[in-house]
Amino acid sequence: xxxxxxxxxxxxxxxxxxxxxxxxxxxxxxxxxxxxxxxxxxxxxxxxxxxxxxxxxxxxxxxxxxxxxxxxxxxxxxxxxxxxxxxxxxxxxxxxxxxxxxxxxxxxxxxxxxxxxxxxxxxxxxxxxxxxxxxxxxxxxxxxxxxxxxxxxxxxxxxxxxxxxxxxxxxxxxxxxxxxxxxxxxxxxxxxxxxxxxxxxxxxxxxxxxxxxxxxxxxxxxxxxxxxxxxxxxxxxxxxxxxxxxxxxxxxxxxxxxxxxxxxxxxxxxxxxxxxxxxxxxxxxxxxxxxxxxxxxxxxxxxxxxxxxxxxxxxxxxxxxxxxx
Amino acid sequence: xxxxxxxxxxxxxxxxxxxxxxxxxxxxxxxxxxxxxxxxxxxxxxxxxxxxxxxxxxxxxxxxxxxxxxxxxxxxxxxxxxxxxxxxxxxxxxxxxxxxxxxxxxxxxxxxxxxxxxxxxxxxxxxxxxxxxxxxxxxxxxxxxxxxxxxxxxxxxxxxxxxxxxxxxxxxxxxxxxxxxxxxxxxxxxxxxxxxxxxxxxxxxxxxxxxxxxxxxxxxxxxxxxxxxxxxxxxxxxxxxxxxxxxxxxxxxxxxxxxxxxxxxxxxxxxxxxxxxxxxxxxxxxxxxxxxxxxxxxxxxxxxxxxxxxxxxxxxxxxxxxxxxxxxxxxxxxxxxxxxxxxxxxxxxxxxxxxxxxxxxxxxxxxxxxxxxxxxxxxxxxxxxxxxxxxxxxxxxxxxxxxxxxxxxxxxxxxxxxxxxxxxxxxxxxxxxxxxxxxxxxxxxxxxxxxxxxxxxxxxxxxxxxxx
Numbered sequence: 001x002x003x004x005x006x007x008x009x010x011x012x013x014x015x016x017x018x019x020x021x022x023x024x025x026x027x028x029x030x031x032x033x034x035x036x037x038x039x040x041x042x043x044x045x046x047x048x049x050x051x052x053x054x055x056x057x058x059x060x061x062x063x064x065x066x067x068x069x070x071x072x073x074x075x076x077x078x079x080x081x082x083x084x085x086x087x088x089x090x091x092x093x094x095x096x097x098x099x100x101x102x103x104x105x106x107x108x109x110x111x112x113x114x115x116x117x118x119x120x121x122x123x124x125x126x127x128x129x130x131x132x133x134x135x136x137x138x139x140x141x142x143x144x145x146x147x148x149x150x151x152x153x154x155x156x157x158x159x160x161x162x163x164x165x166x167x168x169x170x171x172x173x174x175x176x177x178x179x180x181x182x183x184x185x186x187x188x189x190x191x192x193x194x195x196x197x198x199x200x201x202x203x204x205x206x207x208x209x210x211x212x213x214x215x216x217x218x219x220x221x222x223x224x225x226x227x228x229x230x231x232x233x234x235x236x237x238x239x240x241x242x243x244x245x246x247x248x249x250x251x252x253x254x255x256x257x258x259x260x261x262x263x264x265x266x267x268x269x270x271x272x273x274x275x276x277x278x279x280x281x282x283x284x285x286x287x288x289x290x291x292x293x294x295x296x297x298x299x300x301x302x303x304x305x306x307x308x309x310x311x312x313x314x315x316x317x318x319x320x321x322x323x324x325x
Numbered sequence: 326x327x328x329x330x331x332x333x334x335x336x337x338x339x340x341x342x343x344x345x346x347x348x349x350x351x352x353x354x355x356x357x358x359x360x361x362x363x364x365x366x367x368x369x370x371x372x373x374x375x376x377x378x379x380x381x382x383x384x385x386x387x388x389x390x391x392x393x394x395x396x397x398x399x400x401x402x403x404x405x406x407x408x409x410x411x412x413x414x415x416x417x418x419x420x421x422x423x424x425x426x427x428x429x430x431x432x433x434x435x436x437x438x439x440x441x442x443x444x445x446x447x448x449x450x451x452x453x454x455x456x457x458x459x460x461x462x463x464x465x466x467x468x469x470x471x472x473x474x475x476x477x478x479x480x481x482x483x484x485x486x487x488x489x490x491x492x493x494x495x496x497x498x499x500x501x502x503x504x505x506x507x508x509x510x511x512x513x514x515x516x517x518x519x520x521x522x523x524x525x526x527x528x529x530x531x532x533x534x535x536x537x538x539x540x541x542x543x544x545x546x547x548x549x550x551x552x553x554x555x556x557x558x559x560x561x562x563x564x565x566x567x568x569x570x571x572x573x574x575x576x577x578x579x580x581x582x583x584x585x586x587x588x589x590x591x592x593x594x595x596x597x598x599x600x601x602x603x604x605x606x607x608x609x610x611x612x613x614x615x616x617x618x619x620x621x622x623x624x625x626x627x628x629x630x631x632x633x634x635x636x637x638x639x640x641x642x643x644x645x646x647x648x649x650x651x652x653x654x655x656x657x658x659x660x661x662x663x664x665x666x667x668x669x670x671x672x673x674x675x676x677x678x679x680x681x682x683x684x685x686x687x688x689x690x691x692x693x694x695x696x697x698x699x700x701x702x703x704x705x706x707x708x709x710x711x712x713x714x715x716x717x718x719x720x721x722x723x724x725x726x727x728x729x730x731x732x733x734x735x736x737x738x739x740x741x742x743x744x745x746x747x748x749x750x751x752x753x754x755x756x757x758x759x760x761x762x763x764x765x766x767x768x769x770x771x772x773x774x775x776x777x778x779x780x781x782x783x784x785x786x787x788x789x790x791x792x793x
Binding site: 177278 | 416417418420421424428438439441442444445446448449450451553600601602603604605606607610744748749750751752754755758759762763766768777780781784785
């Protein structure tokens, strides 16, 4: 075959293939375009900041060095964390804070409120849920100030004056006396409303046929909850547990306002914040703070993977079998 | 159909580009007109220079900002327009705001902060050296010489003092009378503290007696500051502690003094003269209690006097009411025969660099600070906010000299000390503070807390700190 003939043949083949490739390109482009906003958001607001934090964590950058006089210190900041006397106590505090707030309020209390308010008259349920939204609606500073006045020493505190005083319990400033109770209550009262809304909506979207069938079969309330509602809430439970775990791991706003990390309430994210951005006499340790934040990112990613495996995430996101038939 | 799809693609790209454009970094502020081109010489024309000033202060400290604004009228070298922000937030937030602004090139032309920020901000290049500015205007010759020490770093001057103060041990004269003290004994107390005849042990014993005899409620014998602050270091000094070695330019921790300081903080709780779990008490509760005479001893600062008079006891007569029962002395020593002392924390005006502010207004800022550093303007702040003056001439300046509190506490500057100008002092202070809280609350024994603090100081700061 001559060279020109083979070229012509190749062109013919190319023409024949062209619409096919174009179609496959188009089929690739469409989902990409749909995902573009999410991809941009993740890259700009998560991926790039994480890379920047990782880079800063390998430096001695601080207010004193500015952005110009810093040095690479390799893994010195991570070694400091590994040998720091505060590392274990702060880690223990963080796990306790996340586990207790999550179990007692963000998932536990949220589930209880959702179940209770969906089993009482609709209007009353709505009212109770609206009340539980109040802590989330109140500005943090005002909300925490209210708690401080609840806990304040006599003659100011509401606890001392009206609740514990009449019982003969000697007054004190309850916040430093029992700091963890207040840390978990303040966070939990805010956090519970998130799960409450998700669980309520999930419970209310369970087809009525299932409920009716359960009633016809003679299920008690507890049996309906245990064998019908909770299995159907598996996906929202995964979502709320995962989301709230990661949220609590990185949240320190209420603790900062309440105790500033004093009285043994320092958690990892607050430690990172105080080192990187809030030193009383200045000189913020950006490098060390970034290393602390990087460790937190790692913990968060590991915990998210564990949750997804534990709740069998892949199965949950499969297409519903009923629609596949 | 195909056209429709590409139209969607176009719309998506347009939205994306608009989003990216909206997220883009803001354009740096345009340089101010006037001195930018020739900073060494004032401009010939009447071009107006806009200067911005950031200060930290509450309402009674408004002259920190209003002083420079008023002084602008006195400046003849430049035609100035001064604007600024008086920030009532905490120090940490204020410093964070400035630091981030400076890194973004959007800092103000002049910033007021504590003298301990000099080494940190000078090292980072946020502020410019003040030596040349000081030599340019005679107004600066009036500043009390020792105050320039607080603005020094690496042998150079970086700022000009704006105010200073004493942190007295306040005492309730009425309660002491109820305890059986004569008027002469009460009047002699400041001098006994000054000479080391009345120590911290005596303070504890007196307060304990007052509690036992019912003169004050249990836990109201001695109230220290309720929140984090340098005031607590005064008891470290009282037991012979020191913070800094200027020869080696290193921070110092004296193990013995640290333990005694922590033991003092715990003792006041165990003896029942300070409430348990006291740290963390709301400031408003603290001010209300001490200004209404419910505590026997309390340590505070003279600047709080103006706050009490204006915001807590105004209806009872303000300053007159306070003078009727409040006495003030140095902080007692922990060692018999050693003089009492007080911590001063001068606030200083600093001129920001071109890198930090994005402007070349340093000379105009210098001219403005010269006219701000006058007895007329500084006395407005000193008297209005009960801070000590910074100028030699203020001792004879009528408005200042006639102020009873300021004139009666002026001697305390002879017994004062400062915190060090060292870049790592912030992390150092955080550590000694954290362990002090653990000791006072009984989470750790004073000796364990001191051991923990020293260990952490060595871990965190390495050879920057000397352990004695």
